[in-house]
Amino acid sequence: MESHINSYITLVATSAVLNVFLCLYTYIRRAEIPSSKIFILYTAALSVYTFGYAIELASSTLEQMKFWTTVEYIGMPFSASLGLLLMIQYTGRTLSKKWTATLFVIPSITLFMVATNDFHHLFYKRVWLREDSSVPLMDIAIGQWYVVHGAFTFSCLLCACLILIGQWRHTKKMYRRQLLTLITSQIIPMVAAFVYLLGLTPGGMDPVPVLMCITSAMYIWAILSSRLLTIVPIAKDSIFESMREGVIVLDSSNRLVDYNKSLRNMLPELDLSMVGQYLNDIWLSLAGETFPVEYGREGLQTDLYWQLNGETVCYQVRTSYVYNKEGQAVGTLIMLIDITEQRFLQEQLKQLAYFDGLTKIYNRTQFLLRGREILSDAQLNLRPAAFILFDIDHFKRINDTYGHDVGDQAIIHVVSVCNRFLNSEMLFARYGGEEFVIAVPHASLQDGEQLAEKLRVALLNDPLDVQGTRIPLTSSFGVAQYNGGSDSLESLLRDADTALYESKRNGRNTVFAHAVSLG
Structure with a gap:
């Protein structure tokens, strides 16, 4: 023993x-x-x-x-x-x-x-x-x-x-x-x-x-x-559930087979009772429309905007096929990647690159780029185009009397009034401090003068109201026209600027047109 x-x-x-x-x-x-x-x-x-x-x-x-x-x-x-x-x-x-x-x-x-x-x-x-x-x-x-x-x-x-x-x-x-x-x-x-x-x-x-x-x-x-414990295999289910991207798994008939936790966070209305239903039917019940992305093909990559908790979010949608051991496609994998912040930053950069920070209309750089496109179209189709330059009269006096904050309000007010008379085809931009420019496709010099006069009268009749103080605002306009030939955008803007100078010399709050440039 x-x-x-x-x-x-x-x-x-x-x-x-x-x-x-x-x-x-x-x-x-x-x-x-x-x-x-x-x-x-x-x-x-x-x-x-x-x-x-x-x-x-x-x-x-x-x-x-x-x-x-x-x-x-x-x-x-x-x-x-x-x-x-x-x-x-x-x-x-x-x-x-x-x-x-x-x-x-x-x-x-x-x-x-x-x-x-x-x-x-x-x-x-x-x-x-x-x-x-x-x-x-x-x-x-x-x-x-x-x-x-x-x-x-x-x-x-x-x-x-x-x-x-x-x-x-x-x-x-x-x-x-x-x-x-x-x-x-x-x-x-x-x-x-x-x-x-x-x-x-x-x-x-x-x-x-x-x-x-x-x-x-x-x-x-x-x-x-x-290498036990050093290399630890993680279960496929755990990987699927821990992915930051939302994943939808469909069968060959586009019916919902599975989805992960991230997708539930993206689409809180989704529940297990929807498994087995067609994706389009599910989306119809969630959003009132069928799934807005063509998911039935390999390698798709597009953006999907969605309302989540009262805010607009953006998901990048990627699709791929699910294959069996024989290499046959038996379903579709749809991955939703939250790129809201990325798109927001891109939009901010776009705003900085394309638009004026104060007025939210196009800046000078974008006007020159898009204005050349309007001019090229006019040259190609042998059609006219009008260009209007105008600025706020005695703007320095407004800044000196009321301060730069009121000066900024005056600029915003002028843009707001002008936008009432401009359509989507017209190109409107802030050209300088208190100077603005408008390109009007398919417009003659007379059309440009008429539009400028409408804007002048509207500004004259709608003074800026600052805490009960009404501040009169007027503007002087110069109009030029492309009517054939090889004029460049810069030369047409110089013509409009010459006409604007004539407007100022003649007492301001007027519209002057430059003589038509023949090719």
Whole structure:
């Protein structure tokens, strides 16, 4: 019997050493191991458990055995919870802080119960030395909390095992050896603990610490052969759910098959009851129209604007086919990428590049670019075009009298009045500080004069109101016309500027036209 106990102690001590090795190895390589913190605590708990049990077996008095039993329970009950957390993390899942803390409630109570058992006998009803053994061995009669502790430990091992088994079909073949190692590491102690509780082990010895030698060796083998824990396969489901992009999966008939969490955030109205429905029908119920993107072809990339929480958001839509093993298209993958901020920045840059910041009409650069297009069209189609330059009379006096803020209001007011008389074909821009320019396609010089006169009268009759103070605003206009020939936009604007100068020389608040330039 003594030789058997010595062999048993040797195996348990070996198991403890292997767990210490795993703990130290993980600590040293912690930067490379995603779940290093949990695994370090897990192997440390197993080390305490197995070393405590080895020393308990080597003890000669009941008091010593009880002490080392308490040491064992510093590690053993917590190892079950840590093992479950490790397997949860391995499969790409997470637990909230609340549920994580809950997993350690029963182990903490168990440690307290073991340490104070002499006062309540709720964990062990009775502890004594065996009389039928040639070496001192401790025997126990289990109490109520021992049953709770055993059920909890068994449940943790079973849950961890089921979680791993559930990931089998989602795991690539190259990672299944890792997964099988982890499943076995949960099954071995679970079965051993069950057999021990039934009293079927030789000599009534706890087989779990000895079998930990096997599981620890398996961990070491898996780490060295397949880089267990260093390269962790994440379940496809976890990847799908954790993607920042919204994903819609359709079958070959364009019916909804699946969607991820990001898409639910993008489209809160979407729910599981819509799975199996046609995408166009779903979109019709959500937005009152069919899906606005042609998703039935490979490689599509376009923008989709959507109202979310009262704000307009922009998603870039990308599509690709889903293929089976035979290479046949069996469905469509639609990815929605939130590019709202990007489009907002692009719009801001466009505003800065194209439009005047104060008035929001075109700036000088854009007028010159688009004005040349209007002139080219006129030259190509042998049609006229009119160009109007005007500015605000005595603008410096307004700034000096009322301040630059009122000057800005005057500029905005002039633009607002003019916009009432301009259509979308006309090109309206701020040409300088208080100077504006208008290009009118297909308009003769007389048409340009008539439009300028309308604007002059409208400005004269609509003074600027600043907190009850009415400030008269007038403008002087110069009009030029392209009527064939090789005139450039710059030369036509010089002609309009000459006519504007004549308007100023003749008392301002007037319209002058430049003589028609013949080609």
